[in-house]
Amino acid sequence: MDKCKPYTQAELDQQAIWADEFDQWWESEGQYHRAGGDDYCRTFAWWAWLSREQSRQAELDQAYEDIETFAQAYQRECDIKVQIANELKEKDKRIEEVLFVIARAKDGYYGYSNDGGDTDNLVFDFEKALGGNNANS
Numbered sequence: 820m821d822k823c824k825p826y827t828q829a830e831l832d833q834q835a836i837w838a839d840e841f842d843q844w845w846e847s848e849g850q851y852h853r854a855g856g857d858d859y860c861r862t863f864a865w866w867a868w869l870s871r872e873q874s875r876q877a878e879l880d881q882a883y884e885d886i887e888t889f890a891q892a893y894q895r896e897c898d899i900k901v902q903i904a905n906e907l908k909e910k911d912k913r914i915e916e917v918l919f920v921i922a923r924a925k926d927g928y929y930g931y932s933n934d935g936g937d938t939d940n941l942v943f944d945f946e947k948a949l950g951g952n953n954a955n956s
Contacts, residue, residue: 916948
């Protein structure tokens, strides 16, 4: 009894559409496929028709679900690619800032000489560049 459930309104509406299609098929050709073509034969034909249409509908529903799942997976993939691209841009920017700090150090910006230099500001600028802050400003 657990598997028995009433039809929903949407299912009943779909069955009404199938019933109309079945009636057209029965009148045009279906009755000629059965010996006698009477109401008794029509009943068996209807249940076979209904079973086939429900199977087709289940396949369509599964296909739509699969398409939706694929669309969600594709969107997630695109989001991840954008995130990775943004992270790579940020890393490239930080590398450029570090290279800028190194270039300034080579040019004597921090006052390096045989007596030493301003290591505190050099370290500060490196930490700033590696942290993603703009060391160029």
